[in-house]
Amino acid sequence: MTSLSNAQNGAPQPLNASKLIYTFTDSPRDVPDPAIACTGKETICTDHMILATWNAHTGWSAPELKPYGPLTLMPTASCLHYATECFEGLKAYRGYDGKLRVFRTEHNAARLQMSANRISLPFVDSKELQQLIYALISVDGSKWLPKSRAGDFLYLRPTLIGTQPSLGVQAPQSAMLYIIMGYMPRVDSVPGRMKLLTSPDNLVRSWVGGFGYAKVGANYGPSVLASQAASREGFHQTLWLYGEDGECTEAGGSNFFVVWLRKDGKKELVTAPLDDRLILDGVTRRSCLELAKERLSDELEITERKFTINEIIDAAADGRLLESFSAGTAWFITPVSHIRHREHDIKIPMGVHGESGEVTGKIKGFLSNIMYGRVQHPWAAVVPERTT
Amino acid sequence: MTSLSNAQNGAPQPLNASKLIYTFTDSPRDVPDPAIACTGKETICTDHMILATWNAHTGWSAPELKPYGPLTLMPTASCLHYATECFEGLKAYRGYDGKLRVFRTEHNAARLQMSANRISLPFVDSKELQQLIYALISVDGSKWLPKSRAGDFLYLRPTLIGTQPSLGVQAPQSAMLYIIMGYMPRVDSVPGRMKLLTSPDNLVRSWVGGFGYAKVGANYGPSVLASQAASREGFHQTLWLYGEDGECTEAGGSNFFVVWLRKDGKKELVTAPLDDRLILDGVTRRSCLELAKERLSDELEITERKFTINEIIDAAADGRLLESFSAGTAWFITPVSHIRHREHDIKIPMGVHGESGEVTGKIKGFLSNIMYGRVQHPWAAVVPERTT
Numbered sequence: 001m002t003s004l005s006n007a008q009n010g011a012p013q014p015l016n017a018s019k020l021i022y023t024f025t026d027s028p029r030d031v032p033d034p035a036i037a038c039t040g041k042e043t044i045c046t047d048h049m050i051l052a053t054w055n056a057h058t059g060w061s062a063p064e065l066k067p068y069g070p071l072t073l074m075p076t077a078s079c080l081h082y083a084t085e086c087f088e089g090l091k092a093y094r095g096y097d098g099k100l101r102v103f104r105t106e107h108n109a110a111r112l113q114m115s116a117n118r119i120s121l122p123f124v125d126s127k128e129l130q131q132l133i134y135a136l137i138s139v140d141g142s143k144w145l146p147k148s149r150a151g152d153f154l155y156l157r158p159t160l161i162g163t164q165p166s167l168g169v170q171a172p173q174s175a176m177l178y179i180i181m182g183y184m185p186r187v188d189s190v191p192g193r194m195k196l197l198t199s200p201d202n203l204v205r206s207w208v209g210g211f212g213y214a215k216v217g218a219n220y221g222p223s224v225l226a227s228q229a230a231s232r233e234g235f236h237q238t239l240w241l242y243g244e245d246g247e248c249t250e251a252g253g254s255n256f257f258v259v260w261l262r263k264d265g266k267k268e269l270v271t272a273p274l275d276d277r278l279i280l281d282g283v284t285r286r287s288c289l290e291l292a293k294e295r296l297s298d299e300l301e302i303t304e305r306k307f308t309i310n311e312i313i314d315a316a317a318d319g320r321l322l323e324s325f326s327a328g329t330a331w332f333i334t335p336v337s338h339i340r341h342r343e344h345d346i347k348i349p350m351g352v353h354g355e356s357g358e359v360t361g362k363i364k365g366f367l368s369n370i371m372y373g374r375v376q377h378p379w380a381a382v383v384p385e386r387t388t
Numbered sequence: 389m390t391s392l393s394n395a396q397n398g399a400p401q402p403l404n405a406s407k408l409i410y411t412f413t414d415s416p417r418d419v420p421d422p423a424i425a426c427t428g429k430e431t432i433c434t435d436h437m438i439l440a441t442w443n444a445h446t447g448w449s450a451p452e453l454k455p456y457g458p459l460t461l462m463p464t465a466s467c468l469h470y471a472t473e474c475f476e477g478l479k480a481y482r483g484y485d486g487k488l489r490v491f492r493t494e495h496n497a498a499r500l501q502m503s504a505n506r507i508s509l510p511f512v513d514s515k516e517l518q519q520l521i522y523a524l525i526s527v528d529g530s531k532w533l534p535k536s537r538a539g540d541f542l543y544l545r546p547t548l549i550g551t552q553p554s555l556g557v558q559a560p561q562s563a564m565l566y567i568i569m570g571y572m573p574r575v576d577s578v579p580g581r582m583k584l585l586t587s588p589d590n591l592v593r594s595w596v597g598g599f600g601y602a603k604v605g606a607n608y609g610p611s612v613l614a615s616q617a618a619s620r621e622g623f624h625q626t627l628w629l630y631g632e633d634g635e636c637t638e639a640g641g642s643n644f645f646v647v648w649l650r651k652d653g654k655k656e657l658v659t660a661p662l663d664d665r666l667i668l669d670g671v672t673r674r675s676c677l678e679l680a681k682e683r684l685s686d687e688l689e690i691t692e693r694k695f696t697i698n699e700i701i702d703a704a705a706d707g708r709l710l711e712s713f714s715a716g717t718a719w720f721i722t723p724v725s726h727i728r729h730r731e732h733d734i735k736i737p738m739g740v741h742g743e744s745g746e747v748t749g750k751i752k753g754f755l756s757n758i759m760y761g762r763v764q765h766p767w768a769a770v771v772p773e774r775t776t
Contacts, residue, residue: 041562043464043555071468072458075568076431080459080549083471083605084612120612157555161468162609167431167545167572169608169641171616174429180463184555202597209592211610217471218606220557221550222599224472224508228559253557 012059015052015124015177017131022139024048025067031144034152037183045182046140046154050132053163054122055174063132065139068180074165078172084162085217086115089329090283091153092137092181092383094145095373100137101380103371105130107283111215112158118214120171121160129158129177134383136179142385144181151372155184155330184330188364190236193337193350194326196251197235198309199226205240205250206278212249213277220253227252237326239309239339242278246309249278251336254328255285258312259300259359261320267300269359270307284327284367287379291366292359300359309341316346323357324348325364333364400447403440403512403565405519410527412436413455419532422540425571433570434528434542438520441551442510443562451520453527456568462553466560472550473605474503477717478671479541480525480569480771482533483761488525489768491759493518495671499603500546506602508559509548517546517565522771524567530773532569539760543572543718572718576752578624581725581738582714584639585623586697587614593628593638594666600637601665608641615640625714627697627727630666634697637666639724642716643673646700647688647747649708655688657747658695672715672755675767679754680747688747697729704734711745712736713752721752 025047032044045068052063078084088108093101109126116124133156145154158179162172199205203226205219206212212219226238237252248256249272257271269292272279292302315321324336335356339346351357356364370377413435420432433456440451466472476496481489497514504512521544533542546567550560587593591614593607594600600607614626625640636644637660645659657680660667680690703709712724723744727734739745744752758765 042462042553045464049463068463070460070462072460074430074458075437075456075547075566076433076545076570078609080467080473080547081475081545081605082608082612083473084609085468085471087469118613119609120616155555157464157469159463159468165430167543167570169612169615171612178463182464182555204595204597207592207595207598209590210595210598216610217469218610220470221466221472221507222604222606224470224557224559225506227557228508 012057015060015063015128017063017128017135019062020050020132020135021062021064023064023066027067028143031146032183034149038185043182043184045180046144048136048140050136050179052177053174054177065135071176071178073163076165076167078162078164078166081167082162082169083216083218084119084121084172086112086119086121086160086215087217088112088158088215090133090156091329091371092141092145092156093153093371093373093380094147094149094151096150097373098147098150099373100141100145100383100385101371101373102133102137102383104283104287104379105133105381107286108158111281112160115214115216116160118211119216119218121162122175124160124177132179133158136181137383138386140181141383142387154181156181188332188334190334194237194251194334195235195338196237196239196336196340197230197233198239198246198339198341199241200229204242207242208276208278212279213274213281215280223253233340235340239341241309246341247306248272248309248312250280251326252331254326254331254334255279255282257288257325257327258307258321259323259357260315261322263320267322268303269296269300270303270305273304273306282328284329284332287367288327288333288363291363295366296359296362312339312346313341313344316348321346321348323360325356325360333360333367335360400445403448403451403516405451405516405523407450408438408520408523409450409452411452411454415455416531419534420571422537426573431570431572433568434532436524436528438524438567440565441562442565453523459564459566461551464553464555466550466552466554469555470550470557471604471606472507472509472560474500474507474509474548474603475605476500476546476603478521478544479717479759480529480533480544481541481759481761481768482535482537482539484538485761486535486538487761488529488533488771488773489759489761490521490525490771492671492675492767493521493769495674496546499669500548503602503604504548506599507604507606509550510563512548512565520567521546524569525771526774528569529771530775542569544569576720576722578722582625582639582722583623583726584625584627584724584728585618585621586627586634586727586729587629588617592630595630596664596666600667601662601669603668611641621728623728627729629697634729635694636660636697636700638668639714640719642714642719642722643667643670645676645713645715646695646709647711647745648703649710651708655710656691657684657688658691658693661692661694670716672717672720675755676715676721676751680751683754684747684750700727700734701729701732704736709734709736711748713744713748721748721755723748
């Protein structure tokens with residue numbers, strides 16, 4: 001029906017969150033115990049998901065909030081052959097004040113738009129996407145992230161896939177946007193902290209002229225070989241190097257930070273730059289840099305620049321390597337305790353209490369206080385909860 | 389039931405084509421007119437498909453031949469987020485002698501195995517996969533590629549996708565293999581022949597240490613931006629360049645060949661090498677090289693080496709550029725008439741009849757004679773047809 005009225009209308013319809021159709025589940029599921037929510041082979045999602053379809057002729061359908069369940073795709077669907085797919089990752093946080101919050105969703109929404117463009121998928125209006133994200137949290141948040149779980153989160157995954165059932169390699173003429181929400185393990189306190197193995201010479205994550213800056217599926221599947229190899233050697237993630245000099249780019253699927261004393265004696269927080277488009281413009285990365293500049297610039301310089309694994313090895317040898325952490329939405333701020341690069345084993349100080357270095361701990365605290373409502377801050381928006 | 393018996397058995401079950409379960413459609417569809425078979429937005433597939441599922445614990449299910457139709461996937465399925473997907477493309481040819489043939493399927497089967505490994509998907513036994521390909525052709529070939537269509541083909545797409553319903557980036561613990569068969573346009577005689585636009589500096593198809601050699605989805609979706617730009621300027625495909633010197637790698641999704649007179653006066657057929665793993669080890673590419681070495685080495689040298697767009701520009705300026713063609717399964721041997729690189733417009737001779745150069749025409753003829761049974765050759769295997 002929507003298609004028909006759109007076609008009659010003439011122009012393809014834009015995504016419109018105000019048209020959201022609510023179809024509530026008639027078989028609500030039990031909320032799992034936090035201890036077992038993330039232990040299985042399946043991600044447990046909440047009762048509902050939001051879904052909208054698009055085609056080049058009629059534009060976007062009215063989005064629908066409906067019971068969580070399987071998708072139906074033709075075997076020829078573009079996303080199953082050509083990786084015409086991109087996504088976002090964000091969280092809903094249950095605050096210590098009992099409120100539900102999201103963190104800087106405007107950046108996730110803008111990034112999905114950019115990723116969609118890189119992978120030739122349709123335009124998704126950022127404000128409408130944000131409204132849909134709010135709608136899902138609003139419906140399922142109270143039950144699935146109850147007030148008794150202050151300090152916990154749910155993970156949201158807006159996903160855009162090409163669905164045109166055609167084997168020609170082309171920009172999909174039909175697509176589907178969906179938003180799901182489920183449990184993800186808390187890994188910012190990995191036992192023994194995070195250990196990174198540098199990528200081998202024959203596995204490169206992204207390259208200049210590629211798509212390492214976009215959150216497209218094509219960046220992830222091909223990275224698993226390296227993480228399997230790291231895992232076999234007892235490491236948690238890959239530290240991705242780039243180029244002949246071994247520039248440090250990303251740690252697993254997170255951004256990568258180092259705190260060290262430079263040779264001039266100045267303390268510095270450093271992370272890879274965005275300008276050659278090798279790495280993801282992470283929302284957590286951006287937030288770390290902004291908070292550090294605002295609150296820690298008296299004690300250290302904050303720098304985005306290329307830096308190499310050899311600089312880390314040198315700093316460690318000189319006793320100048322102070323801290324390292326990975327930063328991303330899924331794994332939050334995770335202190336790095338150990339990096340192995342070829343024959344070099346680099347141990348990284350973990351602070352007086354063995355939990356994290358001082359700068360890492362401060363930044364993690366700043367962010368976590370904002371996300372969980374210990375302080376009020378414009379980056380964290382309260383999502384009204386629908387109580388049924 | 390299979391899972392249960394497998395689990396009782398202990399070891400994960402290998403893929404076993406002899407266990408194929410036949411479930412024939414009770415609503416067979418009409419075979420489309422060849423003129424309209426490829427004109428819509430959907431690939432028209434035959435009545436049946438073959439499907440097998442895998443999980444890390446039980447191994448492969450018994451494969452099933454069943455009515456062609458939609459797949460059911462959880463919204464969290466790995467392939468929809470992380471491009472854990474790879475595929476093959478091959479054809480069934482209706483010969484002029486009335487027989488159905490396939491061409492060197494052992495190479496496609498071996499390549500799927502290699503691609504699966506690159507994208508952390510399970511091992512697929514090549515011989516079993518070939519048997520499943522044969523089974524599908526055997527069932528649907530007679531009806532969908534009737535003897536009245538000598539010289540036509542159907543396109544087969546074995547596809548392997550990660551199905552584990554989990555948002556963790558990891559090697560999928562469950563997967564699905566399916567084989568579908570449908571109509572694809574014949575594009576080896578594009579009007580005006582194929583015109584190629586070189587890739588812009590900010591779009592690079594593959595890179596050393598990447599996965600350009602594997603037939604994984606991640607190589608295709610990200611390439612569409614460049615082909616859209618080419619299309620807007622009136623070109624059919626992208627000529628992918630690599631590195632500062634502009635090495636010629638692939639043409640669209642095909643391998644790329646040039647015939648020229650070298651500066652020493654020797655006539656040469658040249659294509660990019662496989663050793664740096666930038667390009668696909670095409671079955672058609674391999675066959676062109678082998679046939680040319682066997683049958684044309686008196687008249688020209690056959691060389692796999694790096695060559696640059698500037699060498700093509702120089703050869704054209706000297707009148708030494710003789711022919712060019714792209715080679716692949718989907719688009720077969722397609723003569724290239726025009727390459728634009730930045731401000732250079734390179735016109736390529738198209739032979740005395742304007743159809744293709746002499747070497748291109750000979751190689752195309754060799755291959756087509758083998759595929760369509762005009763000559764008997766070990767590369768083309770006859771597939772027995774099941775008549776219902």
